[in-house]
C-alpha cells in the first residue's frame with residue numbers, strides 16, 4: 001500500500017515538474033511584426049516587413065469563418081473537441097511513421113502546431129512528446145478561439161510570407177475576411193508544407209489538394225453546388241503581389257510592429273494621389289520637382305488625405321522627403337492670421353484704410369508683388385490682393401512679438417527664433433512653417449468658427465470677414481485658368497516665398513481645409529513658381545474632388561455700428577455719411593475716422609500722393625495745414641547705402657509728396673542746401689554714416705522734415 005502511494009506521488013510530482021519545465025510560456029512573445037497602417041475604417045493603406053524581413057502582420061483576434069472552416073477540415077477536424085492532443089490521429093500517424101521509417105506526417109493538432117511554430121524545433125518523436133504536453137497546457141491557458149488566431153497569425157505561407165493576413169494580401173491582394181472559398185482553401189492547404197507546395201511551384205499538387213478540400217467542404221454543406229463548380233474553376237494565385245501603398249509618408253513614420261489606424265479616407269487618398277501625381281508630372285517638366293497636399297476634415301479635425309510628396313509610383317531622388325512636414329519659407333501664407341487678429345482686437349475694422357506707402361524695414365524696403373504703391377487700401381482688399389506693404393504697416397501696428405506668439409499658439413512649431421530676429425519680415429516669409437501645421441492652423445480658424453473649437457482666433461465676426469475677404473479671387477491674372485475647369489467656392493490664400501522657392505495655397509470651406517505646397521526640396525527657385533499659378537490649381541482640383549457643401553453662415557455675434565464709407569473707420573461727427581455694418585465687439589474701442597475734417601476728406605500727403613492716382617474721384621483739399629510729407633524714408637528709419645555692382649557706393653532716393661503739383665521745393669541735409677525739385681520730388685543723395693535730418697521748404701514757407709540714420713556696408 002505504502003509503496004504504491006510513493007510511486008503514485010512520484011509520478012504526479014514528476015508530471016508536475018515536467019509540466020513546469022515544459023511549460024510553453026507565452027508563445028511568440030519575441031516575434032517581430034510588420035508595421036501596418038490602415039485608414040479610418042481599417043482598410044490597409046500600407047505596411048512594412050517586420051524587423052526579421054518577414055511579412056508578418058500583428059496578430060488579429062479574428063479568424064474569418066471561411067478560412068477557419070477550410071483549415072479545420074484540412075488540419076484538425078476535432079479541434080473544438082480535443083484537449084490539445086488527439087490520441088486517435090496520433091496513433092494513426094505513429095503507425096504511419098513507423099511503417100515509413102521516418103516522420104512523414106501529421107497527427108498534429110492546430111494547438112500542437114502553434115507550439116511547434118513558436119518553438120521552431122526539429123520534428124522528432126521527442127519534440128513531438130514535448131509539444132503534446134505543452135499543447136495540453138496551452139489549452140488550459142487559452143481559449144480555442146485564441147489558439148486558432150495564434151495559428152492563423154504565425155503559420156508560414158511560403159517565402160517570407162507569415163500569417164493569414166499577410167498571405168491574403170500577398171497572394172490575393174485583399175484582406176482575409178474578403179477571401180472566396182477557393183482562396184480560403186488554398187491558404188488552408190499552404191502551411192502544411194509551405195516549402196514543398198507553393199503557389200510558385202508544384203502547382204498541380206497544390207491545385208489537387210485545394211480542390212479535394214473544396215469538395216469536402218461542399219459535402220459538409222457549407223456552400224452550394226454552384227459555388228463548388230465556380231470555386232473549382234478559380235485559378236491559383238501567381239507571383240506574390242505588392243502590398244497597397246497609399247499615404248506612404250504616414251506609413252514611413254508609423255510606430256513599428258503594430259497596427260495603426262489613421263483618419264485617412266482611402267478612396268479620397270487615392271484620388272488626391274492621382275491628382276497630385278498628374279500635376280507633379282507636369283510640374284517636373286518645368287523644374288518643379290516636389291509637390292505635397294493635405295486635406296483636413298474641419299468637423300472632426302482629422303487629416304483625411306496626406307500626400308507628403310508627389311505620387312508613390314514615381315521613383316525620383318528626393319521623393320522620400322516628406323515635404324509636407326518640412327519647414328519652408330511662408331511667403332504670404334500667414335497674412336490671414338494677422339488680419340483676423342488685428343480685427344479681433346479692434347486695431348482695424350474690415351474696411352479700414354491701411355497705409356500703402358514706401359516703408360523702411362530694418363534697412364530693407366518691401367514691395368508689393370506688382371511693385372506699385374496704392375497710398376491707402378481697405379484692409380479686406382489688402383488681404384484679398386495680398387499686398388505686402390499694407391501687411392507690413394499692419395504688423396507694425398499689431399506688434400511683431402505679439403504676432404510671433406499668436407502664430408505659435410496657432411500651432412506653428414518652427415518659429416523658434418526670437419521675434420526680433422524675424423522683425424517685420426515675419427509677415428512676408430521671413431519665418432518658416434510646415435504645410436502640415438499651416439493647414440491645421442487654417443482649419444483651426446474654421447473649427448473655431450463652425451464648432452467653437454478653442455483657438456487663439458475666436459472672434460466670429462473677424463473670422464467671417466477673413467473668410468469673405470479670402471473668397472474674393474486674388475490676383476486672377478496670375479492664375480493659369482486652363483488648369484481649373486471650375487472654381488469651388490472657397491476662402492483661399494496663396495503664398496510665394498522670396499526667390500520663387502516655395503509656392504503655397506490653402507483653401508477652406510466649412511467642411512474641408514486643403515493645403516498645397518510646391519517647389520524643390522533642395523530649395524532651388526524656379527521662375528514662375530508662384531502660389532497662385534502653381535499650387536492654386538492643384539488646391540482647386542482637390543477641392544473639386546470633395547463633396548460640395550454650403551458656404552459659411554453669417555455670424556450672429558458682434559455689434560452693428562456705423563462706419564465711414566471712405567475710410568472704413570468708425571463714423572466720426574465730421575463724416576458726412578455712415579454705413580451700418582456688423583462689427584466685432586472690440587470695434588468700439590477703435591479710432592474714429594481721422595480723415596474727415598470739417599466735411600472734407602483729406603489723406604496725409606504721402607498717402608494721397610499714391611491714392612489719387614487710383615482714385616480720380618479724390619479731390620485734393622485746397623486748404624490744408626499739411627502741404628507736404630516725406631514718402632521715403634519714414635522718420636526714424638535706418639538706411640544702408642546700397643553698393644553698386646562695381647563696388648562703389650550708390651545713392652539713396654529720397655521722395656516727397658507735395659499737394660501742389662507745380663510747387664518748387666528746396667532740400668536741405670543737416671541745414672546744408674543740397675538741391676531743388678519740381679513736379680516729381682525725388683532727390684538722390686549719398687549721406688555719410690550717422691544721424692541726419694533732411695528738411696524740405698516750398699515757396700510759401702511750408703516745411704517737412706525727416707530724421708534717419710545711415711549705416712555702413714550695404715547690399716546691392
Ligand SMILES: [Zn+2]
Nearest residue numbers: 564575593596
Ligand atoms: Zn470719415
